[in-house]
Amino acid sequence: KYWEVLNQVVSELAEKLNFYVLFMTATKPAIFKNSVELAGKKFFKALNRYQVKVNLEEKSLEEFLETLQIEDSKSYLFIFNTIASSQRFYELFKSRVNSEVEYISAGITPFERRKILESLRKREVPFLVSTQVVEAGVDIDFDVVIRDFAPFDALTQSAGRCNRNGVKAGYFKVVNLRDESTGRFFWSYIYDPVLCGATRELLEKAFQHKAVLTESEFTGLVEEYFSIVSKRAIDEKNVKE
Numbered sequence: 001k002y003w004e005v006l007n008q009v010v011s012e013l014a015e016k017l018n019f020y021v022l023f024m025t026a027t028k029p030a031i032f033k034n035s036v037e038l039a040g041k042k043f044f045k046a047l048n049r050y051q052v053k054v055n056l057e058e059k060s061l062e063e064f065l066e067t068l069q070i071e072d073s074k075s076y077l078f079i080f081n082t083i084a085s086s087q088r089f090y091e092l093f094k095s096r097v098n099s100e101v102e103y104i105s106a107g108i109t110p111f112e113r114r115k116i117l118e119s120l121r122k123r124e125v126p127f128l129v130s131t132q133v134v135e136a137g138v139d140i141d142f143d144v145v146i147r148d149f150a151p152f153d154a155l156t157q158s159a160g161r162c163n164r165n166g167v168k169a170g171y172f173k174v175v176n177l178r179d180e181s182t183g184r185f186f187w188s189y190i191y192d193p194v195l196c197g198a199t200r201e202l203l204e205k206a207f208q209h210k211a212v213l214t215e216s217e218f219t220g221l222v223e224e225y226f227s228i229v230s231k232r233a234i235d236e237k238n239v240k241e
Helices: 003-017 041-045 061-067 083-094 110-121 152-159 193-206 215-219 222-240
Strands: 050-059 076-079 101-104 127-130 144-148 170-177
Touching: 050 061, 050 193, 050 215, 061 083, 061 170, 076 083, 083 101, 083 127, 101 110, 144 152, 152 170, 152 193, 152 215, 152 222, 193 222
Parallel strands: 050 170, 076 127, 076 144, 101 127, 144 170
Antiparallel strands: none
């Protein structure tokens, strides 16, 4: 909702004070109209580290676990939207598998998080249940990443934890989980409905005639997503005024 304000402030300051702004991101929002890409689309088009599957059918945590199929040879990262949902799934999942399962959220101390991440990098633990704390800026690599529904830029960042080193084929899967106690989707507790509405529209369109997208096809949707968001933000502003 503050994109236009930020664009005007930064652009004006850059011109008056004679400086440049350098952005480093995998998901560049449509804030600054006159920006120049130094490295962008060509880089992402060359990547093919994972395939993307999306299932927007509503499921509770228990229903999701019932339909979950685990391959013995693969490592798994589960990313949830709330601490409560991640803790609940952790307890359910841990009782189902024989292998060790680790857990990370903002409620875990940084010291403990570093220890856990180190063991994960050494491939000592095949399963990690987490919140968005691992979404960006964390160098971990899993064969399969399963993410609860979220805005598209958050999904893209989460997918970056999948086959990060390009060693073998990875899978990124999006699910749509709801809180049985309230009937609400877990994403609704923390994310803007405008962002999630734009994401759902984008994914439904992208997967209308395809069951699977490649990494380059998936990340290539970022620009369209931010275009939808930008238009809806303007429409919402006009309605309020």
